[in-house]
Amino acid sequence: MKIALFSDIHANLPALHAFFAHVEQQKPDAIYCLGDLVGYNIWPNEVINEIRKRGIPTIAGNYDFGIGRTSDDCGCAYKTDDDKANGAVSISFTNEIVKDEERSYLRSLPAHIKVEFQLNNDKLNLLMVHGSPRKINEYLFEDRDEKSLIRIMHDADADIMCFGHTHKPYHRILNDNKEGQDHFRHAINIGSVGKPKDGNPQGGYVLLHINDNSSITNKDSIRVNFMRFDYDIGKAAKAVEDSRLPNAYAESLRKGI
Amino acid sequence: MKIALFSDIHANLPALQAFFYNVETHKPDAIYCLGDLAGYHIWPNEVINAIRQNGIATIAGNHDAKVRKLPKADGTAVAGDWGSTHAVH
Numbered sequence: 186m187k188i189a190l191f192s193d194i195h196a197n198l199p200a201l202h203a204f205f206a207h208v209e210q211q212k213p214d215a216i217y218c219l220g221d222l223v224g225y226n227i228w229p230n231e232v233i234n235e236i237r238k239r240g241i242p243t244i245a246g247n248y249d250f251g252i253g254r255t256s257d258d259c260g261c262a263y264k265t266d267d268d269k270a271n272g273a274v275s276i277s278f279t280n281e282i283v284k285d286e287e288r289s290y291l292r293s294l295p296a297h298i299k300v301e302f303q304l305n306n307d308k309l310n311l312l313m314v315h316g317s318p319r320k321i322n323e324y325l326f327e328d329r330d331e332k333s334l335i336r337i338m339h340d341a342d343a344d345i346m347c348f349g350h351t352h353k354p355y356h357r358i359l360n361d362n363k364e365g366q367d368h369f370r371h372a373i374n375i376g377s378v379g380k381p382k383d384g385n386p387q388g389g390y391v392l393l394h395i396n397d398n399s400s401i402t403n404k405d406s407i408r409v410n411f412m413r414f415d416y417d418i419g420k421a422a423k424a425v426e427d428s429r430l431p432n433a434y435a436e437s438l439r440k441g442i
Numbered sequence: 443m444k445i446a447l448f449s450d451i452h453a454n455l456p457a458l459q460a461f462f463y464n465v466e467t468h469k470p471d472a473i474y475c476l477g478d479l480a481g482y483h484i485w486p487n488e489v490i491n492a493i494r495q496n497g498i499a500t501i502a503g504n505h506d507a508k509v510r511k512l513p514k515a516d517g518t519a520v521a522g523d524w525g526s527t528h529a530v531h
Contacts, residue, residue: 189497216497240446240473242499290471293443300499 191390192219192349196226197379203416220246220315245294247322253291260322271431312343352377369404386441387413449476453483477503
């Protein structure tokens with residue numbers, strides 16, 4: 186079973202088109218979208234409609250949550266005053282251009298998707314969230330304390346947890362070992378299709394491989410591929426520059442930061 | 443949010459093709475398959491592959507679970523790759 190997971194497209198239509206072309210070659214058996222379809226670029230409606238028309242199960246990202254409710258707060262953690270000012274332009278611009286039907290789609294997106302595997306008289310739970318199981322805008326970075334990450338996954342009953350939001354992909358295998366019994370949990374950040382922040386400007390997504398031997402007792406029985414693809418960054422950056430969105434977002438696309 | 447849910451195709455490829463044609467006109471936002479792709483008709487592989495090709499989130503039905511345990515046509519033990527196992531009834 187090959188599952189493709191993608192998120193954080195952020196209204197970047199050239200990146201989304203390139204993602205679809207790339208993922209099609211991988212022939213996944215199922216495909217899920219983990220939110221943040223809009224924000225920071227000029228194509229929120231088009232991105233929404235490309236995903237809807239393919240019937241892809243999707244959850245809300247914090248930006249989708251905000252725009253769905255016509256809020257002026259996207260729940261993003263802006264550090265500097267410049268970042269905050271830029272963010273305010275992005276959300277007001279996005280609110281201006283998102284159309285009614287598209288907004289109503291964002292408004293009714295689910296928060297999480299949980300898939301339960303019963304492969305061999307056992308259970309393997311795959312949980313898909315945008316930020317964390319606790320909060321739609323909680324950042325789970327790679328250097329998060331191990332005990333904290335285990336607790337989050339334990340409380341959510343997640344053996345495999347896939348999430349986005351930080352735009353910095355990683356895979357951590359944690360052992361929630363109880364009384365000498367191994368219980369491996371996988372925390373998988375799936376990166377970003379349309380606004381990567383790990384220094385690599387290529388779009389990114391994940392392929393997750395589950396087979397009939399996948400289980401919580403064997404940490405190598407679940408395989409994760411981090412996929413990166415080229416797309417027309419120039420076109421996406423120029424679109425930002427030609428709009429009232431801050432040019433800083435165009436520079437971020439070019440540098441992948 | 444319009445969610446399309448379908449199940450129990452039971453290897454009936456003409457029905458599946460007509461379903462895809464019909465559901466497309468309703469423009470669902472998401473689509474899920476609730477199992478039993480195989481059993482009772484002659485096109486289990488085609489049905490499985492049509493659903494996989496569309497990347498549709500699918501769960502196992504009891505018939506799909508049964509097929510996983512069948513030996514391959516050449517008599518060797520099942521490898522577990524349920525997409526390629528032939529159904530024998």
